Amino acid sequence: MKVVALVSGGKDSCYAMMKCIQYGHQIVALANLLPADDAVDELDSYMYQTVGHQIIVSYAECMGVPLFRRRIQGSTRHQKLSYSTTPGDEVEDMFILLNEVKRQIPSVTAVSSGAIASDYQRLRVESVCSRLGLVSLAYLWKQDQSLLLQEMIANEIVAITVKVAAMGLDPVKHLGKEIAFLQPYLHKLNKLYGINVCGEGGEYETLTLDCPLFVNAQIKLDEFQVILHSSDSIAPSAVLHPLAFHLEKKTNTQNICQEKSDIVFEVQGDCLQECGAAPQSVAEVNNLVGVLEHKLHISRTQKSDTFSICCWLQDSHKPSSGLLEDMKAVLRKIELQLAGYGFGWENVLYIHLYISDMNEFAAANETYLRFITQEKCPYGVPSRSTIELPLLPEGLGRAYIEVLVANDQTKRVLHVQSISCWAPSCIGPYSQATLHKNVLHMAGQLGLDPPTMVLCNGGTTSELEKALENSEAVAKCFNCSISTSAMFFVIYCSTHIPSSERLQIQEKLDTFLKKVKLFHLDKARISPIFLYVLVPDLPKRALVEVKPILFVAEDTEAINETLQDQSCMRSHSRLGFEHAEWHDSCVKKCVVPGKLCGVILCVTGELAVKICTDHLGANQSKGVNQNLSKEDQMEKVSRFCIYLLNKIIIENGFSWEDIMYLRFYFPTSLHLPLEALSTMFTNAFLELASMCPAIAVGNEPIFNLVPVLGAGGSATSMDDIITCELFAQKS
Numbered sequence: 001m002k003v004v005a006l007v008s009g010g011k012d013s014c015y016a017m018m019k020c021i022q023y024g025h026q027i028v029a030l031a032n033l034l035p036a037d038d039a040v041d042e043l044d045s046y047m048y049q050t051v052g053h054q055i056i057v058s059y060a061e062c063m064g065v066p067l068f069r070r071r072i073q074g075s076t077r078h079q080k081l082s083y084s085t086t087p088g089d090e091v092e093d094m095f096i097l098l099n100e101v102k103r104q105i106p107s108v109t110a111v112s113s114g115a116i117a118s119d120y121q122r123l124r125v126e127s128v129c130s131r132l133g134l135v136s137l138a139y140l141w142k143q144d145q146s147l148l149l150q151e152m153i154a155n156e157i158v159a160i161t162v163k164v165a166a167m168g169l170d171p172v173k174h175l176g177k178e179i180a181f182l183q184p185y186l187h188k189l190n191k192l193y194g195i196n197v198c199g200e201g202g203e204y205e206t207l208t209l210d211c212p213l214f215v216n217a218q219i220k221l222d223e224f225q226v227i228l229h230s231s232d233s234i235a236p237s238a239v240l241h242p243l244a245f246h247l248e249k250k251t252n253t254q255n256i257c258q259e260k261s262d263i264v265f266e267v268q269g270d271c272l273q274e275c276g277a278a279p280q281s282v283a284e285v286n287n288l289v290g291v292l293e294h295k296l297h298i299s300r301t302q303k304s305d306t307f308s309i310c311c312w313l314q315d316s317h318k319p320s321s322g323l324l325e326d327m328k329a330v331l332r333k334i335e336l337q338l339a340g341y342g343f344g345w346e347n348v349l350y351i352h353l354y355i356s357d358m359n360e361f362a363a364a365n366e367t368y369l370r371f372i373t374q375e376k377c378p379y380g381v382p383s384r385s386t387i388e389l390p391l392l393p394e395g396l397g398r399a400y401i402e403v404l405v406a407n408d409q410t411k412r413v414l415h416v417q418s419i420s421c422w423a424p425s426c427i428g429p430y431s432q433a434t435l436h437k438n439v440l441h442m443a444g445q446l447g448l449d450p451p452t453m454v455l456c457n458g459g460t461t462s463e464l465e466k467a468l469e470n471s472e473a474v475a476k477c478f479n480c481s482i483s484t485s486a487m488f489f490v491i492y493c494s495t496h497i498p499s500s501e502r503l504q505i506q507e508k509l510d511t512f513l514k515k516v517k518l519f520h521l522d523k524a525r526i527s528p529i530f531l532y533v534l535v536p537d538l539p540k541r542a543l544v545e546v547k548p549i550l551f552v553a554e555d556t557e558a559i560n561e562t563l564q565d566q567s568c569m570r571s572h573s574r575l576g577f578e579h580a581e582w583h584d585s586c587v588k589k590c591v592v593p594g595k596l597c598g599v600i601l602c603v604t605g606e607l608a609v610k611i612c613t614d615h616l617g618a619n620q621s622k623g624v625n626q627n628l629s630k631e632d633q634m635e636k637v638s639r640f641c642i643y644l645l646n647k648i649i650i651e652n653g654f655s656w657e658d659i660m661y662l663r664f665y666f667p668t669s670l671h672l673p674l675e676a677l678s679t680m681f682t683n684a685f686l687e688l689a690s691m692c693p694a695i696a697v698g699n700e701p702i703f704n705l706v707p708v709l710g711a712g713g714s715a716t717s718m719d720d721i722i723t724c725e726l727f728a729q730k731s
Helices: 011-022 059-063 091-104 119-132 145-154 179-193 282-295 323-340 358-371 460-476 499-517 566-573 581-586 605-614 630-651 674-691
Strands: 002-006 026-034 067-071 110-112 135-137 158-165 204-210 217-230 237-249 264-266 296-300 306-313 348-355 383-388 399-406 412-414 433-436 439-442 486-494 529-535 544-551 587-592 596-603 659-667 704-708 710-712 722-729
Touching (some): 011 204, 158 217, 323 358, 460 544, 581 605, 630 674, 630 722
Parallel strands (some): 002 026
Antiparallel strands (some): 296 306, 348 399
């Protein structure tokens, strides 16, 4: 990509440019924001470093690329962490500056910045990039600061301190000194007082005088003045004000720059009206929904404060109108359902986007962006996974969407849109992870190399390992680890994986989790459960996608056992089953007592025969099961699933009102209409409800049916005829 680099003059923005070049990008322009008054060294700004701005004008000549500069007119008006367009805010100066760069150099597609740890700065750069249709590159983001400082020095960045404001840093001794000279002392201060060795806490600021990008000349500072801002005896604050400097031409290099006056541009003017895609008219969507209304099917779980809504096209074999129309209809239906509960997209924690053809992913995403926007989700956009499913063979149209909804605004969202070395970016309104009431819902992770956003080489196991590394990077942002906090792992496996490699998936997963656990021996551990789902395709033609769900305990939180509610215990034997030892072989569960309960129930063809054999009833006799129709067999399997799930829920102190979601995965090879399966499970719930008044079954199913190519609790045997995935949380 062709990149405009935001430069403050500091070491971080210069090293970020070097990382851009390392990953194959081209720096075609520089952009700098400076005070309105040349005599002012530093502004009261959380956003911009301006000390040493008098020297930045020479960067154009040093690098041989044009420099665009704008004097800051705005101030800090929007003080919340996530930024929204605010007239008069200093961020709008960046928008005007980059908008002009884009106008003069239309080939620019990305913006580089030196953000390391500041969400405040990163989110504002991402906001401006989003408005201008540019990609944010932040290759220093979340990197270890000690290693970064060493890398900068090793890569010949010559930078001096131009501001100090921390315990142990003396203006007289340390201003104007090179970072290579100060490095040992900075590490000493880190151990003594915990300062950030890269100065990310505002401890110091730097000015780069030379680096490998300065192909034409280096900067020589001839004279400067120390201006004391605070004479605090513990942590004095002072800045270096340049008085005189000159450029020293480099030998043996071709001078590719023009005259300095030709490549420095002053950007002025007010904020321009930004252009964007025209939002779809409400009338257009409503008309479309009116046409498709008879096809739409809704399900939702019972839970009052966190629940799931699922919507799909219901007419079995009528021709679909196409993916875009189907998605519009489904999204609008969910939007109307949310409004009916007094909610909006801002209440959504997670979205499962299932489409019929991954070749249409870009079109699906474009439609998605019309409904779920950052403006509609001021508390953070939902996390998301996108999977191709065999929808059309089941008569479900081309789009099938499930949303997880909360009735409060206590969620905490991690949404990093910048491309970095940390973890894959989420460019657009979907986030890496959403934390709500101790549950971390993580977006599906592919085996992408974060700085290039390309799938790693090496096949299935390499992709899986990288996906797990990416998941761990996201988990660390919430002070947890997938090895100690994960309750669920859903592993989506592409049908393109050779059968011979499926065992390696399970082995690689076990090996990785054991390796990571070695670094978290002091943490309490949860033993996760695993679900493997075979699907036709995944985004970017990936072979695997990992979707973890984690329990994130608060530091002071105590987990107590809760008394079981015995009111529905009598229903265990009223669906025609009595407990047998082999029932336990069907179930995997992960329970945080009094908090969370996760269950995976797997029914293979062999177990289905056993279920029918053990089912109580007048028709039970030797050999009768061999003559059962597929419908009769599945009717008994559905009753067994509800019976066993109910037993597990009650025995662990939960109720059906605690269910966040319940999915039944069924293979297309079952050759049973979805409507028939839905009726079977609904009837089983109705029978259970008749025995237990606490279970309320309304007009909408309280479960989701998900068609797949295969599913199971093992990567080598994804051949269940029914796989149940249940997750419950105490209010």
